[in-house]
Amino acid sequence: SAVISQKPSRDICQRGTSLTIQCQVDSQVTMMFWYRQQPGQSLTLIATANQGSEATYESGFVIDKFPISRPNLTFSTLTVSNMSPEDSSIYLCSVGAYGTEAFFGQGTRLTVV
């Protein structure tokens, strides 16, 4: 199993600003995943964060908007840049071994005003 500490748990931000979300895992993992969950919707993968290389982004998500850092095997950050109200969502980090269950952080509930 894995325990993930994600912070902040929630924030209210002004449009045009940026927010950095942090995830700390209690064990070393090769891949970390960042998801977005828009209000009342399902989870959509933003990107896969690999240690030592650039993150791999899914279609519709770009590095300029969602820069990701992965400085070591237990930590990652996701920045939501130049925010607009449409970025209001829950952002979740996740880890999981190949073919087994995924573990999620508690989520960051972001409201952009």
Add this chain to the structure above:
Amino acid sequence: GQQVMQIPQYQHVQEGEDFTTYCNSSTTLSNIQWYKQRPGGHPVFLIQLVKSGEVKKQKRLTFQFGEAKKNSSLHITATQTTDVGTYFCAQGAQKLVFGQGTRLTINP
């Protein structure tokens, strides 16, 4: 990538009634996972199915994987208020593709 369609989107039941949510894919899936997300919470893993025709039970929850590995279902017998939440199916090895989810509400 592979997509899974999940129905219904919402289900409201009386406490004690049964509940079922379905996931369907147009392509063969290597695996299917099920997650529960309580209101205000994060997704929590329930089970993974990998074999054709597999059936697994967890107390009042029964999970099935179709013979063709293109569909799956989660059935809850005699719902309780603690079952409230959104149930998601998901497929994939590392990065997951989630179904749309079924939001279950229960009238006590």
